[in-house]
Amino acid sequence: MIEDIPLSHILIVSTLIFFIGVYGFMTRKNMISMLISVELVLNAVNINFVAINRYLYPERLEGHFFTLFVIGIAAAEAAVAIAIFINLYRNIRSIDVDEVTEMKY
Amino acid sequence: MENYQYTIWILILPFAAFLFTGILSGKLKPSLTATISIGAIGIATALSYLAAIQYFFLNASESYTAVEAASFTWYRLSDTLVIDMGILIDPISVMMLVVISTVSFMVHIYSTGYMKGDDGYARYFTFLSLFSFAMLGLVLATNLIQIYVFWELVGLSSYLLIGHYYQKPSAVAAAKKAFIVTRFADLGFLIGILMLSYYTGTFSFSDITNPDGPLITQTIGGTFLGLSTLTWAMILVFMGGAGKSAMFPFHIWLPDAMEGPTPISALIHAATMVVAGVYLVARMFTVYSLAAPEALEVIAFIGAFTSLFAALIAITQTDIKKILAYSTISQIGYMMMALGVSGYSGEAGLGFTASMFHLFTHAFFKALLFLGAGSIIHAVHSNEMKDMGGLRKHLPATHITFLIATLAISGIPPFSGFFSKDEILAAAYASNKLYFAVEYLVAGLTAFYMFRLYFNVFWGKKRTYENIHESPASMTIPLWILAFGAAFAGFLPFSHLVTTDGIPFDTHFHLTIAIASVAIALTGIFIAAALYRKESTRSQKIAATLGVFYTVTKEKFYVDEIYLFITKKIIFNLISKSIAWFDRHIVDGFMNLTGNTTVAASFRIRKFQSGNIHQYALVFLTGVLIATLVYLYYYPK
């Protein structure tokens, strides 16, 4: 099963997903799509946690638990972020980052 | 061992009243606030009398020993140096309890009439409760730190109450003056406490004043300017007492403190707080007497000088409250002098007993005089003697009680002042003839200026007043009660109750001195009667012939002006101005420089804060990558 795959291959996949997320974060203007990019980044990290836990320290569950906590924090983050988006949209009819200039300087 | 546990309620009740009415101020009706305060002090008064009766009269043993009714450790500085909070029951504290609670209770009741309709009615009673708490705590203190804490608390409440009419600039100035002057003197007190505790390793009175304790039996510390360190410490402690008790040269705040409501003058600035200095010296008397006799000489000298000095000023004043204020200073000088000439134990300790006795009787007749003055002011709406005259018909109750108090302070038998003053004079005679001569003269002056006041107010020229009437019962009843005390307090066998070492002794009646003192008092009274009983110009003529002397005393020997000269001209110009220049130009300049530099730099780098998230992310990521590269190539495995 999973032992057939070298660890480094899994890490390559997660690294690529991570930097795809970073690229998306830097090129998107819409806040929701930036949030999507952040979710990609978080999932790449989760994959790393799980893979290293599974391959190098299979007798423990630290990576597993950290993944669990990251998921929890991601949920909280998404909830607050979306609350902000909706409030923002209600006020300025847009959720583009460039439009939010009210509190600049 | 007798149980004095209940005495803690004497402290708790006024404090609780203060907290309750203070926190709920504005929510409670003013009359309810007054009722709560009066109730608290009333119960405290009853408990004080209970304590006094139990201590003095239900005591089986021959002598009176100090009892610590309650004590808990408040703060532990080291193994031996512990700050306690407790209650000390001994002859002088019990006597003070009776004095303070009685006068305070009377003033509370009197104030309901005197302050009626005042805007700050509730505030007044709240602070009155605070003062009662602080003053009672002061006399019950078991150690130096506790007495210092309450010492400052009475100073604070005195400040608050002098400034009661805070819309009046003169009241505000007087409150500040009282606070600053006493605060300055308290600095000496604090240094004295620290010196004492440094050498003894304790704050507790029972350790410090133990006649067999190390402080008294051993010589400690070095010497400075020919006096031992202990003597200097005790002189500094006395400096605190002199500030509170308005001894020369700290007396300047007390006449100004008359800006406060008159009942406050009666309570704080005549009967209780100003004698705290006397109480402090009496509390530490064992140390003064046995280990620092030089400090005691200083006390005697300052006391005698102040009593003469203040009596001279009192003769020429025209504001009735100012006269009473200088009279208070003079009488406290008497008490201080008596402590100063006293020896330790037995008959030699007559001065101590006499001082406490005079404190006791003085509290009654001086509070009565002030409350009577309040009643007069209440009727006439003026402090100036020239606005009064012939009032004996209009204010009969005030007149009788005022006369009793005046006779008492003049030392006419059988009123209380006679007995205590006689003992003081006897003590002075036994110790130092010069002090006796001064005090003898002051006794005559006292009789003169008090009857000058009395005749000017109640006799003299007839004038018509609009709408004048006797004060309400809430004001006259306390007058009568205090008059009773002023008349008969002298019959208490004080030398059996309050002595230096707690062992009673018998006083002999000094007939010669008694006759002499009555004679000079009567002389003073007759001169006053001749000058002021009928309206005449004789007094002006005498004033004119005295010329410069009259002006100098009327201007209070220019002490205030000297103070102003020293503070304004010398300290402000020479020291403060240079410091202010340094502060404005060097210190502020440096601060402004840093501030301006920051602002200028911020304007330059402001553009980095573009608000563009993409840019932030880019910069952040670039930084992370550079850091990673640095890490990889500078710290290879």
Added chain:
Amino acid sequence: MSAFAITFYMGSALMLIFAIMSVTSRKLLRAAIYLLFVLIGVAVFYLVSDYMFLAAVQIVVYMGGIVVLIIFSILLTSHLGEKLQVVKPVTFVIAALVSLIGAGIALSVISAHTFNPVAADGPETTVAVIGTQLLSYGKYGYVLPFEVISILLLAAMVAAIAIAKREKKPES
């Protein structure tokens, strides 16, 4: 190469493709759906790693919670068929450059390092084991982070309500 390996590599390739599409698609709703596919791939990866509970959490919280939330907010804030605005071309170039450099650094580090996997079966990750360990306060116990997370979630919930609540219009 086993059948599992072939499946794994194909799945990984699909995940990467969907990831790229989700960050490049000009249609927001589609981007969200592509994200959903990536998340499914991650869940499957957890599954084959024998972490059943984690896979379940991934499906429930991520796919059932976050993605649904994202889709809701997309529907609330944008019109159907609306195309996303794009940033300046130079930004694209810079972002791609930085991402590639970063990926290059990370991949070179990974390839230079030799991992020594331990061929042992881990503890069974049943809910009972996870629950016990999560609430244990001994060694490898996670009760403190667990409590911190619970407080964080509560705070986030309150904050989300407070932020999204419509402000009362001042009476005029």
